[in-house]
Amino acid sequence: MSVQSPISSVNDFVVRFANVNGSGSASANELFARSILRHGVPVSPRNIFPSNIQGLPTWYEVRVTEDGHLGARGGVDLMVAMNPQTWDKDVASIEPGGYLFYDSTKPMPTSKFREDITVIGVPLTAITNSTYTDPRQRQLFKNIIYLGALCALLDLDPKLVEQLIGEQYKGKEKLLSSNVHALHLGRDWALQNLKCPIGLRVKKSDKVGDRIFVEGNSAAALGAVYGGATVCAWYPITPSSSVAEAFTSHCKKYRHDPETGKAKYAIVQGEDELASIGIVIGASWNGARAFTATSGPGISLMTEFIGLSYFAEIPAVIMNIQRAGPSTGMPTRTQQCDVIACAYASHGDTKHVLLFPEDPAEAFEFAAAAFDLAERLQTTIFLMLDLDIGMNHRLCRPLKWDDAKQYDRGKVMTAEMLEEGRDFGRYLDVDGDGIPYRTYPGTHPTKGSYFTRGTSRDRYARYSEEGAVYADNMQRLVRKFETAQDMVPRPLQANAAKPTKYGVLYFGSTSPAMDEAIGILEARGHQLDRMRIRAFPFHSSVASFIADHDFVYVVEQNRDAQLRQLIVNENGIDPVRLVPILHYDGTPITARFIANAIADHQDHLKVTPLRKAVT
């Protein structure tokens, strides 16, 4: 017998489902996560899936967290091992004292288990096969049966699960009742044959509040609807495809003319990423709000057009749902690895605006804001999500919209303004902010037309290869980028309880893990001020934050410390003062990882100064 006592925890544990891709487990697993939410207990689920449609292993991890830690935790307390292919690895990943749930229809040799865990066998296949004859039903209901068994084992309220099933199959009575039946089959078996509940339990709480549960890609797409995007051109690529798909389904609901039924949007699936960005550039040049969604390889393909957008000053919004690179990399794993690729995309001297949302709520807000920024600044705006935010359901504050808000269409010279005799120079800096006026094609019969080109031109858009004229334009583009600094979302700073010499910079999906890590570090006696960067160009407060601290950790999810490079490069900071904390294995960063890495570094700093040691 094991000396390890089973883990006992209420509302704070990690369940991992190991499934076979394409077995219909996804909806049952999501149902599990949602039912815990209905108990008023926050959860943070994550899909860990292969680049495959059927047959390869896939995992779904649910972190149950009454304290609301929405980052990945690491480790598994309860493994629902439904995939023989990954059995050994899955069993090995369970925390000592943890639990293993498996289908005990076929006997397993004892060597396949561990002594320091609790093994829970439910004859799922036997129960399923004795109830259903249709192979498809057998497959699908097996998932609901294990959900029922988990209900009993974790002490979930079956009424809340039934309610969810009811909402899901509203109007489809036959499906509804058969799902509820399967749920009870599993639950009853467990109650009759197993000791329920186990050490891990869900207890009703009130920690969810009015928060919503949504995927970042869907929220970003909704932001595009609210932000007034009318043209979307895209090419399928994981993990971004669901942005365009969600935009399509949102538009079908909210963007049809009530009288004529006609579409107030145009969505084109391009033949590649070059065409997608080309369509976006053409539409924006012609005064529509347009965007594309892609991932790293798509960004590489789009760079020539991104340079045109920068130099010819054409608005564009690109949502980059980052995945692990380089090249094809790990298409279904998360990273923040395109910071440099996007900030300096294209040949020649270029710089681009990047927005870094931390969760779906910010993805919605920043997506809508991106269209205002693109038209105001007449350049490409990158919305930098990643797979972790984009393709996972995340608990976040409700989405908000101010009905008084008007779109900022930027500096557009109208026929009336031209008629008044306003001087129109397409690249003329009339306001000192580096931003010129533009006209839409077809505005006026004799005034305001110009020739758009990627070649050098003067302030009145006339072709020129004069050195001084070229340099004048490039300088203005720098001024424009400086103007952008005060328009983009500002960094958010939170100071430690006690004054400290140490700070930490982070961005995007690292946010929940960072917040949790701060608590762990404080408990270990490490005080850190923190600043979450939300956009590039960096606001001046980033430089002052660094200046105010001896060392600043820069936490990011890539190998080469890309944000740190950008800060060093753009702000002329001594690199020694920026300590990289890097996580890049394709899994989401965890609080444990950040806390350990920072604590290690802090411990190394605690050497006694030589002078003190001598005296």
Next chain:
Amino acid sequence: MTYIAKPKFHHPGLKKNELGYTHRDYEGKISTLCAGCGHDSITASIIEACYELSIEPHRVAKISGIGCSSKTPDYFLGNSHGFNSVHGRMPSVLTGANLANRDLIYLGVSGDGDSASIGFGQFAHSIRRAVNMTYIVENNGVYGLTKGQFSATADRGSKSKKGVTNTDNAIDLVAIALQLGATFVARSFSGDKTQLVPLIAAAIRHKGASFIDVISPCIAFNNHAGSTKSFDYVREHNDAVNRLDVLVGREPISVDYAPGTVQVVEQHDGTRLALRKLDADYDPHDRLGAQTFLQKHAAKGQIVTGLLYVDPDAEDLHTHLDTVETPLNTLDEKALCPGSAVLDRINASLR
């Protein structure tokens, strides 16, 4: 491109079209292409076609890629917005522009390098998407700006100026456009303005993807003996299937032609195309027939010109996407934003 400004004055008695515009109102800057370039003749034909159609010059958007041909939009319709975009990417930029504002006329100008090599994919996909546009390829079989390399439309066996023989098969963009479902397909020759001007006019009036391949000899790099895109070669091998007159409005069709040789095609917008048939058997409504006809003549070394195919009931991308009649670029927050009440409902559905 242009360094010299074109003088604005003109003869006071210059003829005006229906809208009161003179020919000069459709001109652009002075061309910087080589003297005698076929592309400049195409520019002149575009100007002529727009003047004759009484198009408001500023309601045309001129979009091009990169190359000699792509420079030309600067040389016509000076009051229109032009966009000299990215090499081979004119079709996507034009598609986007068209989606943003369906009310303008879209003129895509490209070359054989731009459309048959680097932009072959975009050419194909814009045609299969039925973008409402006039897509003109100024085809000289050669890269002029980079000094004389073969392009993908250069015929197998033709000789470059440096004496190199092309061993690759040629792409016939007309054949491809027919296969991809273009609803207006024509070929012409830059040196044949009488044929070209009405073809451009008809293409502009056509609601759908119109494609015109215009053979346009490169005076500097592809006008020598051994070239199959030279003035002499094209004149000798040109086989015109028809001549076209475009009739806008209600004027009666001129009856200068012998009965049976004029075929009238009425387009969707009421424009009538009077086709003077030179080849009695040629039917411009038969896509399959056009493809066969083209291949047969190509095998004989003949370059077929004229209106090869037209579908008067063509549809375009906006029809397929069922977009609103109002141009998308004019819709405001009232039309586009679902508002906070809807958002509250969405929030509620996500709990």
